[in-house]
Amino acid sequence: MGLNDFWFLLIAVLWTGYFFLEGFDFGVGILTRLLARDRTERRVLINIIGPVWDGNEVWLITAAGAMFAAFPVWYATFFSSFYLLLVLALLLLIVRVLAFEYRHKRPEESWQRNWELVLFASSLLLPFLWGMMFANMVRGVPINSQQNFAGSFTDLLNWPALLGGLAFVALCTVHGAVFTALKTVGDIRVRARTFAAKATVVALLLGGALLIWIQAERGTAWTAMALAMAVVGLLGTLAMNAKAREGWAFSFTGVAIASVVAAIFLALAPDLMPSSLNDAWNLTIDNSASGPYTLKVMTWVAVIMMPLVLLYQGWTYWVFRKRIGPQHIPADAH
Structure with a gap:
């Protein structure tokens, strides 16, 4: 394997980590309107x-930084497209x-409700936008011979992009519901499990449809394996959630999300962004990369820094590992 x-x-691993970790807090943000019944429960979720x-x-x-440094042409075309x-x-x-920062700054209910709506809307729309972008990347965008985007915004509005957006929202919602059940106690935990069961069925349908389309569009044996792993992940989520094994259910939702992201990158390789105009104009791992010296220096930096980041984040999750419920929220703190 070359650099x-x-x-x-x-x-691909960094994007997987992003969707695995940010995916559940997107999902929890969505649940502030779909699951929480009052201000106290919304405070629990937050x-x-x-x-x-x-x-x-x-x-x-x-x-994003790794894309910029390792594949500057990919970064430039991705961000312009x-x-x-x-x-x-x-x-x-x-x-x-x-x-997150302003909601608790004032006690008025209207102030807090408005910021909660902002949290819900942003948590819902962000995975939808990411799903649109990655589905379009698999489908191909108009890239010309100069490796520049040669289309318009309307070229990005298509049914695979819509499917990708909906699938990402559904997966994040399931991930967030299972995480809520894992981190709460009492009635909200029970309702989170019930919600997760229903949401998993929706995610199975939408995520399955997205992966079937990817398989039809640019499928290989590897993408077929990723498809199978995603299905196993969601079925495992259903089974573990029904048994109130939230830790295992969360692991299985993680497998499903990782499998979907893996399917996208496996479908792309060895391309980075296919051109819908001419296959000869595809951005590839070879024609979009930085020089060998840059990649070598970056590799040493990654080898040193990645373990430190993982250790720090692991420590953070360990410190805040305990469950909470409405009884832990002071009456005057919403």
Whole structure:
């Protein structure tokens, strides 16, 4: 395996880590309107992701930075192709941060309700936008012989993109529901499991449809294996959730999300972004990479820094591992 291949693999791992970790806090944000019955329960949901959501976003920054440094042509074409979608995603990321930070700054119910709506909307729309972008990347976008985007925003509005967006939202919602059941006690935990069971069926249908389309579009034996693993993951989620084994259910939702992301990158390889105009104009692992010296330096940095990041995040989750419920929320703190 050359350094080009190694960095393609590492970027796939970084995106997988992002969707695995940020996926459940997107899901919990969605559940603040679909599961929580009052302000106290919404506070419980916000508290279970409060210590970790910002650390989860580090994976997005690292994935984008790795794309820029290892495959600058891919980075440039990706960001120009999905410019409007990425600007919208950036705005949603910003207002989502504000929702976490500003909600508790004033006690008025209307103030807190408005920021909760912002949190819900941003948590819902962000996975939808990411799903649209990655589905379009598999489908192919108009890239010309100069490796530039030669289309318009309307080229990105197609049924595979819509399917990708809906599938990502469904998967994140299941992931968040199972995480809620894992991190809470009492009635909200029971309702989270009930919600997770229903949401898993929806995710199985939408995620399965997306993976079948990927298999038909650019399928290989590897993508077929990823499809099978995603199905196993969601079926395992159903089984473990029914037995109230939330830890195992969460692991299985993680397998499903990782399998979907793996299917996308496996379908792309050895391409990075296929051109819908001419296969000869595809961006590939070889024609879009930085020089060998750059990749070598980056590899040493990654070897040193990645274990430290994993250790730090693991420690954070261990510190905040205990379950909470409405009884842990003070009456005057919403």
